[in-house]
Amino acid sequence: MNPFLVNVADLVGRPGARRRERVEGRLAEPVTVVDSTLRTEVPVVVDTLLEWVSDGLLATGTADGAWDGPCRRCLRPVAGMLHVDFQELFEPVPRDGESYPLGHDRVDLEPLARESLVLDLPLVPLCRDDCRGLCPTCGADLNEGDCQCPPAGGDTRWAALDGLNLSGDD
Ligand SMILES: [Zn+2]
Numbered sequence: 001m002n003p004f005l006v007n008v009a010d011l012v013g014r015p016g017a018r019r020r021e022r023v024e025g026r027l028a029e030p031v032t033v034v035d036s037t038l039r040t041e042v043p044v045v046v047d048t049l050l051e052w053v054s055d056g057l058l059a060t061g062t063a064d065g066a067w068d069g070p071c072r073r074c075l076r077p078v079a080g081m082l083h084v085d086f087q088e089l090f091e092p093v094p095r096d097g098e099s100y101p102l103g104h105d106r107v108d109l110e111p112l113a114r115e116s117l118v119l120d121l122p123l124v125p126l127c128r129d130d131c132r133g134l135c136p137t138c139g140a141d142l143n144e145g146d147c148q149c150p151p152a153g154g155d156t157r158w159a160a161l162d163g164l165n166l167s168g169d170d
């Protein structure tokens with residue numbers, strides 16, 4: 001059973017009717033953007049006010065979740081929490097990219113939570129702000145100490161490494 005499915009029969013068609021709803025559950029599938037992944041093993045929590053407005057059900061609230069992925073500079077695993085605010089409309093005839101479907105007096109908060117959290121995924125995850133990354137020449141993890149290569153010119157090597165596809169074969 002989908003824990004994000006909420007019955008809203010008591011709100012539908014009643015202007016001003018409102019109710020607070022808190023649901024918690026695991027996403028059916030992980031979502032990955034670049035290298036950051038919205039995790040499925042940590043429950044997502046949706047806390048929202050549901051309110052009937054003229055053309056649908058307005059959901060205003062917050063979603064909490066968790067992400068993980070490799071550090072962009074040194075590839076160590078990094079994980080963190082996500083907390084986002086949202087305000088979205090559920091309509092009987094949803095508009096693509098604009099609103100979510102309201103069907104059979106029920107709304108599914110899972111797509112709303114997933115899409116809101118995905119927007120908050122870090123695109124450049126770092127194990128720490130001053131991560132020194134890998135040496136571009138020998139691949140040594142510079143967080144564990146300097147390698148024997150000649151200096152590559154300070155901060156520019158971070159910028160170069162951040163733009164590099166580290167999983168490529170170049
Ligand atoms: Zn790192």
Ligand SMILES: [Zn+2]
Pocket residue numbers: 135136137138139140147148149
């Ligand atoms: Zn090196």
